[in-house]
Amino acid sequence: MPSHLSADHPAAQPPGRGTVEALISQTRRLRGDMDAVRRDARSDGSEPRDRWQRALYDLALHQLNDLDAHLAQLRDGPPPVTATARADRAPAAVPAARGDSLLSRVGSAEWNLLTDHASWSGELYEILGRDASTPPLTLDELPSLVFDADRPKLTSMVTDCLVDAKRIDGEFRIVRPDGGMRTVHMMGEPVLGSDGSTASMWAVLRDVSELRRSQRAVSETRDSLRRPRDVARSEHGPAVEPQEAVLPPWHGSLRLPRQDGPHSLDLAARRLPASPGELTGGDWYDALELPEGETLLSVGDLTGHGVAVTSGMAMLLGAVRGMAMAGTRPGKLLAWLNQLLDTTVEPALGSAVCCRYRPEARTLVWAQAGHPAPLLFRNGTGRRLNAPDGVLLGATSGATYGEAEEALEEGDLVLLHTDGLVPGSSGTDAGPRLTDLAPRFAEARTAQDCLRMVVEEFGETARQDDACVLIARVTSARVTS
Structure with a gap:
């Protein structure tokens, strides 16, 4: 995703590569320690407290895996977003949170309102389950992927961004072509033109399905521990x-x-x-x-x-x-x-x-x-x-x-x-x-x-x-x- 200079905030300078490498090393050491603690915690999962502890371990490991992947993306810089690069690019290897469940991923997009041109990163195609060789959806077409009950939420966020220049920060569920449902967290903001009007909108979309699943598991097992x-x-x-x-x-x-x-x-x-x-x-x-x-x-x-x-x-x-x-x-x-x-x-x-x-x-x-x-x-x-x-x-x-x-x-x-x-x-x-x-x-x-x-x-x-x-x-x- 190309960097932007918004109307009132200059673009932040990325941290040095050495600094990010140090954070990655710390995160991986902590993840290893957490995994060792989880393996040492012997339980058969038959008691509510055991299930609660197991859910907390899963959630912590999921978030550490997530952090590791995001820091790696920050270190490597933004991927190419041209149509050729999207079609030829193989999906990146991503650590699994559990079983074959994919770790939450981050994709990016830009919609130019003056030319009606849209650009998506390869990760966004994977999150939404779409063929990377197809054109990216416009803002008008994007709601077609969204679960019916969540469409008004997406429409309201996008309208507030384009009309009132408000930042986007919210979640909605999407239905993939294979019938699977994922929860996506979207953050974005308008890019203003020289006349002060909205020229384009960019956004970062993150698949948080597994994270929300882990949080629900912790909440449910915690509730089971509450005594009358x-x-x-x-x-x-x-x-x-x-x-x-x-x-x-x-x-x-x-x-x-x-x-x-x-x-x-x-x-x-x-x-x-x-x-x-x-x-x-x-x-x-x-x-x-x-x-x-x-x-x-x-x-x-x-x-x-x-x-x-x-x-x-x-x-x-x-x-x-x-x-x-x-x-x-x-x-x-x-x-x-x-x-x-x-x-x-x-x-x-x-x-x-x-x-x-x-x-x-x-x-x-x-x-x-x-x-x-x-x-x-x-x-x-x-x-x-x-x-x-x-x-x-x-x-x-x-x-x-x-x-x-x-x-x-x-x-x-x-x-x-x-x-x-x-x-x-x-x-x-x-x-x-x-x-x-x-x-x-x-x-x-x-x-x-x-x-x-x-x-x-x-x-x-x-x-x-x-x-x-x-x-x-x-x-x-x-x-x-």
Whole structure:
């Protein structure tokens, strides 16, 4: 397909060949790793969960194959679109997603409105199942290939493009001459003439039939795993019990270390439960006085819901406390937690932040495992700390976790939270909403006052998952609530 210069966007320059080759190599390595994982996953497909996992593997491999083919096309450049080239060109070898199902392919076309001339790439002929020696269809003839129910959609897209200069981005089904039906995704835009009118229209058409099939398979198998609402409710009570038994039952503010001394921490924390009827998750918070006057602060989340997850969370929190009391540094502590999750009978994923506060130096040494970094509030402003390296717990064997050190000042406030504290935001997306509270935090007298502000702002909103928040304020005088 020839390149175009549209009316308001200059043509983008293609990436260098070396850059695309590197992306292709990365994609193929990842595809090989994914295929190895799929082969190692032994299941006979008799259980809904097995079918769901198999469908997800197929979908991931299909998309990686798709990406590999598209990058190869980008590296090799556009194919010739002359009639002779189309007739003589043999179909390109394309990896199969499964069995004899062809990988989704990409073809291109241009329709010149001034000369009524149409140009199709060889791939488009193959997608539409047409003989490459026949002339390409005009825009008026194209709907003849489209499934009856989808013709109005195609007509509307093309009309909006030609009349209102809108870009095309939509899907429709086509019926091939052999009777087969395929789903095609079409993206295109008008090319404007010197007088501002539409001179031609170009488009890229992609066969997404297998991709949509894989997505439907994942959706159907996921639906089969959903349990009735009454089962979720029956598990809610037993799941909450171990969580509430393990988490610190704080009322008002807590000061650590307990003995009098400068630069201790004024602490407050809260678990915000999920909406009624939702299963309890594996979120936790903790503060623990350590030998030599240091304080452990941690928050984390074990993925999943229900009794098994809350029990696993209790196991993790116990391990965190034991290793911290033995003097294990935050980075090494998370590495041991990762190994613990990696070797359990039922592997799971988790995220966590682990901090050691040293009051004599007023420093916070911390590490994270795929978790939002702590927020630091000082003099009416707030920012998220720069996170050291750390992957999710249980994601890979032998992972190492970096550490960071932050010097704190009297009056500083550190906020740790789990994902889901701010409804509608995940991960670091919640940071700006939380840092907006900085001016109000500056006027607060205690950590408990700050916690109350967080709960008033975000605690009453319906949430699909539990969330925890832990606030630590550096102080030199005993604080009472």
